[in-house]
Amino acid sequence: MLLKCVVPRMATYTRTQTIVRHRDAPLQKRLSPPRPIPHRTDRPAAMAAPPLPPLLCSAASSYRATLLAPHALPYRAAARPMVSPCTAPSLRRAGARAPPPCAAKRGGAGGEASSTDGEGTRALLQAALWGAEAAYIFWLFLLPYAPGDPLWAISQATITDLVGLSLNFFFILPLINSAGVHLLESPVMHPVSEGLFNFVIAWTLLFAPLLFTDARRDRYEGSLDILWGCQMFLTNTFLIPYMAIRLNDVDKNQPPPQTSKLSSLMVRGASGVGITGGLVCILSIVWAFFGRADADFGGVLDRWQYAQDYVLTERLAYAFLWDILLYSIFQPWLIGDNLQNVKPKAREFVNVARFIPVVGIVAYLLCLEEKKD
Numbered sequence: 001m002l003l004k005c006v007v008p009r010m011a012t013y014t015r016t017q018t019i020v021r022h023r024d025a026p027l028q029k030r031l032s033p034p035r036p037i038p039h040r041t042d043r044p045a046a047m048a049a050p051p052l053p054p055l056l057c058s059a060a061s062s063y064r065a066t067l068l069a070p071h072a073l074p075y076r077a078a079a080r081p082m083v084s085p086c087t088a089p090s091l092r093r094a095g096a097r098a099p100p101p102c103a104a105k106r107g108g109a110g111g112e113a114s115s116t117d118g119e120g121t122r123a124l125l126q127a128a129l130w131g132a133e134a135a136y137i138f139w140l141f142l143l144p145y146a147p148g149d150p151l152w153a154i155s156q157a158t159i160t161d162l163v164g165l166s167l168n169f170f171f172i173l174p175l176i177n178s179a180g181v182h183l184l185e186s187p188v189m190h191p192v193s194e195g196l197f198n199f200v201i202a203w204t205l206l207f208a209p210l211l212f213t214d215a216r217r218d219r220y221e222g223s224l225d226i227l228w229g230c231q232m233f234l235t236n237t238f239l240i241p242y243m244a245i246r247l248n249d250v251d252k253n254q255p256p257p258q259t260s261k262l263s264s265l266m267v268r269g270a271s272g273v274g275i276t277g278g279l280v281c282i283l284s285i286v287w288a289f290f291g292r293a294d295a296d297f298g299g300v301l302d303r304w305q306y307a308q309d310y311v312l313t314e315r316l317a318y319a320f321l322w323d324i325l326l327y328s329i330f331q332p333w334l335i336g337d338n339l340q341n342v343k344p345k346a347r348e349f350v351n352v353a354r355f356i357p358v359v360g361i362v363a364y365l366l367c368l369e370e371k372k373d
Contacts, residue, residue: 122247125244125247126244126247129240129241129243129244129247130241130244132240132326133237133240133241133244136236136237136240136322136326137237140315140318140319140322146315146318147311147312147313147314147315147318148313148314148315148316148317148318149315150315154315158314158315158316161189161193161314161316162316163187164187164189165189165193165194165197167184167186167187168186168187168189168194168197168198169198169201170198170201170202170280171194171198171280171283171284171287171291173185173186174186174194174291174292188292188295190297190306190310191287191288191289191290191291191292191297191303192288192289192303192306192307192310193310193317194284194287194288194291195284195285195286195287195288195289195291196284196288196307196310196317196320197320198280198283198284198287199280199281199284199285199324200235200320200323200324200327201232201280202276202277202278202280202281202284203277203281203324203327203357203358203361204231204232204235204327205232205273205276205277205280206273206274206277206278206358206361206362206365207228207231207239207327207331207361208228208266208273209266209267209269209270209273209274209365209368210331210334210335210338210361210364210365211224211227211228211242211334212224212228212263212266212267213267213270213338213341213368214246214334214337214338215337215338215340215341216246216247216337217246217257218250218254218256218257219245219246219247219248219249219250219251220242220245220246221254223260224257224260224263225260225262225263227242235319235323236322236323236326236327239326239330240326243330243333267368270365270366270368271365271366271368273365274361274362274364274365274366275362275366277358277361277362277365278358278359278362281358288303288307289303289304324357327357328357331354331357331360331361332354332355332360335350335351335354335360335361335364336351336354338364339351341364341368341369342364342367342368342369343367343368343369346363346367347367349363349367350363350364350367
């Protein structure tokens, strides 16, 4: 029984070795018809392999035929054009190679979404600015709920204070009087009110070269000279609308803005404007706490207490607080949009300093790059 199982396996092993040697032979030899395997007749009858069942014989024959068949040479199919499902039918018929699937559509959709987001943000900012303008006018000029008197019920005392503060513009008259020149006497005002008034006006002066060098000033179809002149008197009443209008799209049919004499003077003398405005702002703070020491206005603590009462009882002082807040927002906004006007070596410094009230705009004016007309 053991011999019956071993002998067929040995015969199969011998034939397999012959087939392997035939497969490894050169191509010419492999293509020639195989030699017939000699049949040994002298093998003992006892060693002869028993006949296999019909099913096994057919399987072995097919297996043997598969091994004896010459291996087919590898071939490469003709390169077929890669056609995207998003490609037009004409490209498919022409056999042209198309871009990766939906790549153009994917990129275009992203750009369109980004543009849509930008439009939405701009519209939201403009709506917020116009809303701030309406609130500024109604709350500070018309409604009676803010501290002090509204515009339609302004008192004579408030008018007198406005005239006195205007005469003491930039402390020119008080300083001339203190130097012994009395061609015109300056009205004696509380130094805190004088300091607050001149601080806001000096900061408004610093905005002039910034507005005249704004890259988006062409969106404003009016005169920047008139706008800034009105800003010197009514501050953010005119600056807020400009901040909203400058967000509009460029009108291609509109001619480029003409450079006025005032704007040319302000831009060329930006360093002088920056130094003057910065010094007046510093002097305003010092004057508020130490000015008019010969008068009976008390010490630092007394003046600080007066400042708190002043902004909570006078509409003018209360409005100045809102001006300082809005200027602190608009200053870094405008400077950030116009950093290309700054000298390359100072851009990083100005970009950081622009968030500091007054200091940032002074740095912008001092580092403004000179451009030849």
